[in-house]
Amino acid sequence: MKKGPPIEELTRHLAECPESFLAEPLQPNGTGTVHVAAVVSDLISMMGGEPLTSRQVKLFSYRSKKNLATDRKRLRMVLVGCWLLYNSSLRELTEPQDALRFLEEELPELASLLPSEQVVIDPERREEFSRLLLRTLDILPEGEGEKEAENRFEALSTIKRDAVVRAAQEAEKRARKLREELARKERERRAASVYSHE
Amino acid sequence: MPLPSIPMSERLFSHFAAEHLKALREHPSAPKYNFESSDLLTEESLQDVKNFARSTVGEPFWQEGSLPQWMPGFLQRVFRQVPYYREFGDVPVDFAAIPTVDRAELAAEIERFIPDDVKPSELTVYFTSGTSGDKLVVPTEASVSSKVLVLLDRLAGFYGRSLPRGAGKVALAAVFCQAETLTYPSLSHYLEGAATLKVNLHPDSWNKAEDRGRYLTELAPEVITGCPHSLSVLSQVAPGLRPSLMVSSAVALSHGLRQELEEQFQCPVVDVYSLTECKFIAADRGQGMALLCPDLYVEIVDEKGRPLTSGERGEIVVTGGRNRCLPLLRYRTGDYAALRFVGGQPYLSDFQGRAPVEIVNSQGSLISNLDIIGALRDFPLVGFSFSQNADRSFLLRFCGDCPPDKLVEVVSLATGLSGSAEKVESWNGKPQQFRTLNEE
Numbered sequence: 353m354k355k356g357p358p359i360e361e362l363t364r365h366l367a368e369c370p371e372s373f374l375a376e377p378l379q380p381n382g383t384g385t386v387h388v389a390a391v392v393s394d395l396i397s398m399m400g401g402e403p404l405t406s407r408q409v410k411l412f413s414y415r416s417k418k419n420l421a422t423d424r425k426r427l428r429m430v431l432v433g434c435w436l437l438y439n440s441s442l443r444e445l446t447e448p449q450d451a452l453r454f455l456e457e458e459l460p461e462l463a464s465l466l467p468s469e470q471v472v473i474d475p476e477r478r479e480e481f482s483r484l485l486l487r488t489l490d491i492l493p494e495g496e497g498e499k500e501a502e503n504r505f506e507a508l509s510t511i512k513r514d515a516v517v518r519a520a521q522e523a524e525k526r527a528r529k530l531r532e533e534l535a536r537k538e539r540e541r542r543a544a545s546v547y548s549h550e
Numbered sequence: 551m552p553l554p555s556i557p558m559s560e561r562l563f564s565h566f567a568a569e570h571l572k573a574l575r576e577h578p579s580a581p582k583y584n585f586e587s588s589d590l591l592t593e594e595s596l597q598d599v600k601n602f603a604r605s606t607v608g609e610p611f612w613q614e615g616s617l618p619q620w621m622p623g624f625l626q627r628v629f630r631q632v633p634y635y636r637e638f639g640d641v642p643v644d645f646a647a648i649p650t651v652d653r654a655e656l657a658a659e660i661e662r663f664i665p666d667d668v669k670p671s672e673l674t675v676y677f678t679s680g681t682s683g684d685k686l687v688v689p690t691e692a693s694v695s696s697k698v699l700v701l702l703d704r705l706a707g708f709y710g711r712s713l714p715r716g717a718g719k720v721a722l723a724a725v726f727c728q729a730e731t732l733t734y735p736s737l738s739h740y741l742e743g744a745a746t747l748k749v750n751l752h753p754d755s756w757n758k759a760e761d762r763g764r765y766l767t768e769l770a771p772e773v774i775t776g777c778p779h780s781l782s783v784l785s786q787v788a789p790g791l792r793p794s795l796m797v798s799s800a801v802a803l804s805h806g807l808r809q810e811l812e813e814q815f816q817c818p819v820v821d822v823y824s825l826t827e828c829k830f831i832a833a834d835r836g837q838g839m840a841l842l843c844p845d846l847y848v849e850i851v852d853e854k855g856r857p858l859t860s861g862e863r864g865e866i867v868v869t870g871g872r873n874r875c876l877p878l879l880r881y882r883t884g885d886y887a888a889l890r891f892v893g894g895q896p897y898l899s900d901f902q903g904r905a906p907v908e909i910v911n912s913q914g915s916l917i918s919n920l921d922i923i924g925a926l927r928d929f930p931l932v933g934f935s936f937s938q939n940a941d942r943s944f945l946l947r948f949c950g951d952c953p954p955d956k957l958v959e960v961v962s963l964a965t966g967l968s969g970s971a972e973k974v975e976s977w978n979g980k981p982q983q984f985r986t987l988n989e990e
Contacts, residue, residue, distance in 0.1 A: 376647045381854035383647040420649050421637040428639060467639035523633060530661040533670035534687055543674040544590040544695035545736040546748055547702065547724050548775040549800035550678060550826040 353498060356491035357441035362482035365439045366432070369472045373435040377427040380414050388412045388427045392455060395434050401448025411456055422464065429463035430455050432471055436485055446489055454488045465516050480508040567717035567743035574720070574735040574745055579761040579768070581749050585732040590674065590692035591739045598693045599740050602845075603700040611844045614860060614891040617645055618847050624870070628877050631665035635879065650855040650867055652882040656827075657686045660876075664689050668875050678826035688826050689875040696740045697872065701830045701842055702773055702797065708835060709818045711794040714772050717743035723771035727751040727780035727976075747771060751783045763788040774815075778803050778932045779949070779977045785814045793817050799824040802901065802982060803834075806930040807950065823898065825883060828872050832898050839887070839898035846870040848896065850889045855880070863888040863900050902982065909938050909984060911966045919984050925964035929957065935983035936961070944969030949977035 373391075376384035389412035393404040404412070412430060414423045433455050437446060462471075462484065471481040483505040486493060492501055537543075563571075575583055591599065612618040625648075629641045634651075642648055656663055664673075668689075676688045702722070703713045713721045717737075721744040726733075733750050737743055747769070753759045766788045774793045776784060777800040784791070796811060796819040803821040811819045821834040822842075831846060832839040841848055847869040850858045858864045866885045871877040887898035902919065909917045922936055931950035934957075938944050944967050946957055954971035962968060 376642045376644050379647060379649075381856050383644060383856060384642075385644065417649075421639075425637075425639050469640045526666070527633075527661045529670050530664055530673075530689075533673055534660070534675055534689060537673055537675040538677075538687060541585070541675075541732060543587075543676050543690065544692045545587045545734070545738075545746060546676075546732075547695060547698045547722060547746060548797065548822070548824060548830070549724070549726070549777045549780075550676075550824050550829070 354445055354489075354491045356445060356486055356489075356493055357439070358494040359479060359482055359486075359496075361441060362436065362439060362485070362493075363475065363478040366436055366472055366478045366481060369432060369435050373431045374428070374469065374472065375431075377414070377424065377431070379420075379424075380417065386431065388430055391431060391434050392452075395437055396448045396452060399437075399443060399446060399448040399451060401452075408452070408456075425463040425467060426460050428468035429459045429471070432468045432481075433459055433485070436482065442485075442489075442491075445491055450489050454485055458484060458488050465512065476508060477512070480505070480512065483508065563737050563739075563743050564717050567737050567745075570718050570743075570745055571735055571737055574747065574769070577765060577769075579758075579765040581733055581756045581761065581765065583733050583735065584755075585734045587732070587734040587736045587748070589696050589736065589738050589740070591696060592692075595691070595693040596696075596739050599696040599700060602693075602697050603703070603740075606845050607700055607704050607843050609844050611841065611891075611894060611896055612847065613894075614896075618844060620845070621645070621847065621869070624877070625879075627665070627871070628879050631667055632663060632877065632879075633666070634659070634662040646855075646857050648880050650851060650880040650882050653686055653884065656881070660687060660689065663877075664875055665877060673875055676826050686826070688873075690873050691875045694829060694873045696738065698829050699738060699740050702775070702795075704842070705797065705820055705822075705833055706773060706795045709795060711772075713741055713744070715742040715744055719744040720769045720771045721746055722773045722775065723747040723749060723766060723769075725749055725751060725766075725774055725776040725780045725784050727776075727783045729754070751780055751787060759787075763790070767791055773797065775799065777801060778807055781811055781819075782807060782930075782932050782950070785811060789814060791815055795820065797822050797833075799830075801933065804929065804931045804933075804950075805927040807932060809928075810930040823885070823901065825868075827876065827881065828868060828870060828878055831866075831868065837892070837897065838890075839901050841896045841898070843872075845872050848889060848898070849880075850887065851880075851882075855882075858888075861888050861890055866898065908986065909936070909965070910942065912942055917965050919982075921964050922961060922984075923982055925960045926957065933977035933982070935985065937985040938967075942967060946971040947974055948972070949974050 375386045377386050377388045378384040389404055389409040392412050397403055437451050470477045487505060492498060625641045629635045672691060673689045674692050676690050678686050678688060706712050721741050729752060731750050733748050733755060736746050738746055751762055756762055767790045772793060773795045775797045778798055781796060781798055793815060795817055796815060798819060799822040808819050822830055823832040823839055824830045828846060830842050832841045849867050850862060850864040851867050852858055852864050863886060866883045866887055868881050868883060869879050887901040890897050890899055911917050926934060929952045931948055934946055934948040936944055936946055946961060946969060948957060948971060954973055957971045958969060
């Protein structure tokens, strides 16, 4: 494993994420401001890689209207991922194909679990995000052994996973309760007096 | 099976008001009321309605090209509290990047649009079904209905009138005319104990058909609300009514019918654009559909949800938290218009309650639906549907007291097409409908 910068350098870098990397990805209808594929392509070129192929451009764009929410979270996470990869200490240690693998394969799952701004504003999520990247690139944080780095990453991601599972269970319980309540009120015709036609 | 009755509001009315309510039910000409209802207001929600009347209605509208001042706080609440929007992550800086949502999407998973801070026990429920056929159960907080009274009061104020207040008065009659609907007299806390009626003019809803005119004329409600069809029936069964104001909603009111009703009842008749999801949006006060209250942000968008500029025609999209149980965020109404500002007041112009359908003349060139609407605008029509056949001839189905051959004549003149007209006795749905054979 390669030796990398201390974890604090990366979390600090994330905390300083500029507005432009938190801006709105360009949507299929033309709204939004950032062309995510162009940002990724610039980063890969800067690392000495080839510009993105048209298949790769599609990977870093909205896929369908049906998945708007999923795509938005994924693309926003990719932007923050690009910002982390711009860190000068990391850039020197990273191969372009490894950077692409991180953005393409590792981020969709994380994006489905939490919004991208969390990995900028929440200290624990900053650390988890930094460690996820180092792990994908096969780099050890400065001052840590392999076992210690692995344990620390696992601990952070387990806490998050548990919280996500709990939140999903709570949400499902509430949705069921609301559906039952709406059906009951529908049967009872529970509504305030009507004063007009709609 | 008898319908279940719901309890009166948590707040009690005076003895006199309660006696008045009883008298309205037991009146010798009263309809066969089939329900008990109330405004369901508590001390807190009554205060909410009063605050709406005092501080929201009458506030200036947002400036052309900018968002209302309440928008950032509203977006923060929605993206934090509403599961559907929480899925999108944080609030986009660009408002237009928030995806629009339509009735079908809302109907598919309505519980995900209810904010986390709404207790299930607080919910009340209304229903709606549009021309698209997507039935929607609308979770609603009780105060939304009383906010309609506030907006009606404001409308009446434009004509120097107001809704009466106090026990013993009949402030309003909501007049329906359909085979079946809930009917009841009710008392309003916002109107300090004044009564409101919800009646069905369908003869089956009364002991004797002539009771309809007798009951309503004797009680003399100050304001009458209805739809073009029910108001048209009202003009036949209760010609002696002299309300201060009539309001027509649900579907657009034709110019001809409006004029006829105004002459008949000798009062202003106002066409209101309203949705079950958020109630009154705009009212036609003579210069076009004027937006009524700045708590609903209205924009016009293209097919892809991109905002259009002032004067461009597209779909009407609303945003606002008037109904705390169902905050609407870029909600596509399925209705079409252009938005124009005149002296700080936004108006919806070229309003049409459904997507334009392509009607062609005998040479195959497009004809604007507005030409057909224009040709028919001075007839007292409750509603009409214009269908174009494959051979380009038309069939005009209509409801209203008009000679069919005259209607065929003006439509043929406006379109250059030949066709026929067929009269129907009642009208449900949008008052101006257009179809081509491909759609049938």
